[in-house]
Amino acid sequence: MADRRSSRVWFFDLDNTLHKASGHVFGALNVAMTDYIAEYLDLPRDEASELRARYWHRYGATLLGLERHHGVSAAHFLAQTHALPGLEDHLHSHAHDLAALRRLPGRKFLLTNAPLAYALRVLAALGMSRDFEGVVAMEQMRMFGQLRPKPDARMFRHLLARLRLQPGQCTLVEDTLVHQKVARGVGMSTVWMQRWLQRATIGPEAGARLRRRPVYVDQRVRSLAQLKSLETACRGDPTSGSCG
Known part of the structure; x- marks a missing residue:
């Protein structure tokens, strides 16, 4: 499950990041x-x-x-x-996605605004249940009696403190730009997953201009396999812009 050979910690969104949800x-x-x-x-x-x-x-x-x-x-x-x-009949994964996720060094967490039961169902249907060290779902984002889901900066800081992580160690892989903007603001690096956004008509980034890269987005990718090159770059030069 967790690969501690790398100091990189990956936080993955679920819908439209690990699978197509925009339909x-x-x-x-x-x-x-x-x-x-x-x-x-x-x-x-x-x-x-x-x-x-x-x-x-x-x-x-x-x-x-x-x-x-x-x-x-x-x-x-x-x-x-x-x-x-x-x-489950509408959820599909691909062998190359599973292989890329499992080859990616570092610790991996799911960070989703969806409820836990739904997140676990989706991971099971995709064959990814064993690929994450932990799942942080909507229910785990309550602070002082109030829900603080993405993009709440307080939740990001609290989560990192609870896991004893430094923001510079962490990368958020997301399809939603506002979540990345806040994560970048607390010191995490950000990756914009665009794979399922080209024809998206439903969802937060429907109709987004995919060729632009906002200043708070470190990298744009269209596949999980592309993350490996980012991790390698971070090991070679931890101070590079794509590494936080």
């Missing part, structure tokens, strides 16, 4: 969340959909707005909206 999965989640809001807040579906999108844009996660303004139970919301019957 069926994100669409199903949007429907499930809209249905939940419509039922539990007694709203017409169009108003529920607008509220879901508004809270997502304002807080980075629809759940935060529902919890803060409507007293929605986070555990209940996550369980109901991420049940997704038949999810």
